[in-house]
Amino acid sequence: MNWNMIGHDWAVRLLQQHVREENHRQAYLITGPESIGKTSIALRFAQALNCPKINKNGDPCFNCRTCTLIDQMNHPDLTVIEAESPGAQLRVDQIRGLQHGLSLAPYEAKYRVGLLLRFEEANQQAANALLKTLEEPPRQVILILTASSPDVLLPTIVSRCEHIRLRPVATEIVKHGLQTKFNLSSADVDVLAHLSSGRPGYSVQLHLDPGKFEHRKTSLDQLIKLLVADRVERFEYAEGLAKDGKASSETLKIWLGFWHDVLLKISDSSSQITNLDYSEQIEKISESLGYKQSLSVVQGMERVFNHLAHNVNPRLALEVFMLDLPYHEVEIP
Numbered sequence: 001m002n003w004n005m006i007g008h009d010w011a012v013r014l015l016q017q018h019v020r021e022e023n024h025r026q027a028y029l030i031t032g033p034e035s036i037g038k039t040s041i042a043l044r045f046a047q048a049l050n051c052p053k054i055n056k057n058g059d060p061c062f063n064c065r066t067c068t069l070i071d072q073m074n075h076p077d078l079t080v081i082e083a084e085s086p087g088a089q090l091r092v093d094q095i096r097g098l099q100h101g102l103s104l105a106p107y108e109a110k111y112r113v114g115l116l117l118r119f120e121e122a123n124q125q126a127a128n129a130l131l132k133t134l135e136e137p138p139r140q141v142i143l144i145l146t147a148s149s150p151d152v153l154l155p156t157i158v159s160r161c162e163h164i165r166l167r168p169v170a171t172e173i174v175k176h177g178l179q180t181k182f183n184l185s186s187a188d189v190d191v192l193a194h195l196s197s198g199r200p201g202y203s204v205q206l207h208l209d210p211g212k213f214e215h216r217k218t219s220l221d222q223l224i225k226l227l228v229a230d231r232v233e234r235f236e237y238a239e240g241l242a243k244d245g246k247a248s249s250e251t252l253k254i255w256l257g258f259w260h261d262v263l264l265k266i267s268d269s270s271s272q273i274t275n276l277d278y279s280e281q282i283e284k285i286s287e288s289l290g291y292k293q294s295l296s297v298v299q300g301m302e303r304v305f306n307h308l309a310h311n312v313n314p315r316l317a318l319e320v321f322m323l324d325l326p327y328h329e330v331e332i333p
């Protein structure tokens, strides 16, 4: 049993073994790209550590009160801290609050679990404060950190954790996982699994949140329209998009995936693209634009992300991108 995860079997086996043999570490670091399954596996591990009905393989029951409350991040012995929103900072007072909670004996479970999400967003003070706890963790405390990569954390933090690096999951495994979990047509499974780029969580989110799927479609349709739009229309669109920082970075991520597909199609037409349901449009655009032009669009988008990360005015960054976007002569159906 792989704890109802899609993929990452090796990581589940490792953690099962730690639970079974009661030789778990006091701190874990789970790294990997967004929506790959870091938080899911951390919560499953917290369940396995504390479920009173754990079986001899190290599998939690997923049904008892403890398992249910942990899954909802609502168990009194589980403390979850993260920056207020993605991209914001995790502050030292949040670490202090966590440390206070962890210094008390577990309320009802075997272990107190501190889950620190997106720890790369911790500012320096917060990271230094956590280091103290990692050096001498209280007994009956397990810390689980998640981050996009170990390279963005202090090496002293990484070295004090058991590092579990989650890698993209093969499309076939994502497909199988989606089929097992949800009652979907094989065409839907195909589209969702390819869109995931190996991140099962992303395809699950797209399936469970039709708004998200719809937003992706609207963003791609808009991008295709912008290719034939003049500068005035492009700037108007940039202005509207820039008003909502979160939405604009979501849209840009979707566009970037599309342009990666265009590049892929140009360089190796037999490769499997991500946006399977837009293969016709991708084909047409890749036929009319050369490699150089498509590459410069991707590079332009990467510059926009870089600007946004460094707090450049989003409207300005998007306007520059609109100028870089090639003009397509005929409308793409």
Ligand SMILES: [Zn+2]
Pocket (backbone or CB within 6 Å): 051, 052, 053, 054, 060, 061, 062, 063, 064, 065, 066, 067, 068
């Ligand atoms: Zn349970």
